[in-house]
Amino acid sequence: MRVTLRAFIVAAGGLMVAGSSVRAESPVHRAPARASKITNPLDGNEQAPLAGAKLYARECAACHGAAGAGGGKAPALTQTEVSSAAPGTLFWVLRNGSLYRGMPSFAHLPEPQRWQIVTYLRTLRPNATAAVKPNR
């Protein structure tokens, strides 16, 4: 009986540690390797970052700031971690979100719109305003 209880405590402790490490890890790092291999179908499309800027202003700016500088618990999207991430990785993060870290899933947006946002995100640079501004 004691052995069972001890095993249960160890297992529960292990799960809690594993859970906390999952929560602490950045969503970009949690994306599976295969996601990074997916290419952006809108790569090279001149309209994509402009449309992405418009979608970013509507869907993301409230938390991440108008220029992606971050705010509150929402991380800055101008970090090199984001701009250097593979488009497929960013797409994976947008699709799945990071629910336990407060980032919702944006899977309700059609796939092409998520790719447009990804295209825009890759234009964001640290300590600079957005390279692309949404049309008014």
Added chain:
Amino acid sequence: MSPANHLKRRCLLIQKQGIRAGTVRRSAWIIAGAFLLLPGSRAGEGPFFITYTHQMEEPGNLEIATKSLTGKPDGGNRFLGAATEFEYGVKAWWTTELYVDGQATGGESALFTGYRWENRFRVLPREHWINPVLYVEFENINGADKSLLEVVGHDGLDDLTTANSEARREKQREIEAKLILSSYVKGWTIAENFIAEKNIRHEPYEFGYAVGVSRPLALVATPDRCTFCRENFQVGVEVYGGLGTHAGFGLHDTSHYVAPTLGWTLANGAMFGVSPGFGLTGTSARFLLRFGVSYEIAQCGRATRRLFGNSGGSQ
């Protein structure tokens, strides 16, 4: 009472009513102005009125929406049922909502019919081909409620034609659970809801369902901020109805509706929806028209905390 006194009292009453109407009008303008000034975000879960998808409210965002329903059931008067919804994203996996319901029936009365408090919990942390969400609701409404936010058990025409004075006496304190399953497939939203409801008094379990499919008219966004572009319109169809009770499960003596839906999102994020519903069985109303508007206030929690002097925000 002398005629002079009567006239004086009448004038005072009219004056009071005038002030009340003025106050209501002023308040409406203030609220409308606040909506325009507060940072907006895209509102709504697609064009559906009845069916839930697995889309959750973003943490810290508050969506305010109205869901109205009008119809003239056979043997009854024309009515307008209205539900005002306050939906808040507590966590990315937990959304809570408060509904305040009321209705007005021609030739009868207008009355507040009660409230509902619902919570939705997303079960799986990642996106899958089908995504389950658990829904739990407590509702404290009376029998005169005509918002018809779900159809369960043997709900039917009788519920819409009973006189308000009689129907309001029936208390409906109910616990409702839903299993929401939904998927996004190539721009299509497909959602299925299975409903179980129980009046906390000694009444049977009632069951119902809602199924919805929708799609935006364009999947690619245009670079320009626009009002009438195709990406801002979503069309779909909902089918919903009752499935009897645990004592008599099935389609016998139940109501069912099919309802095409249209959602239109404005550039500032406000969304308008309209959905004509057609009854499919003898116990259903022949025609119901739903319409609503929703507006989402982005990061309402952070703004509120700032208002109370705490500059720290959270997502």
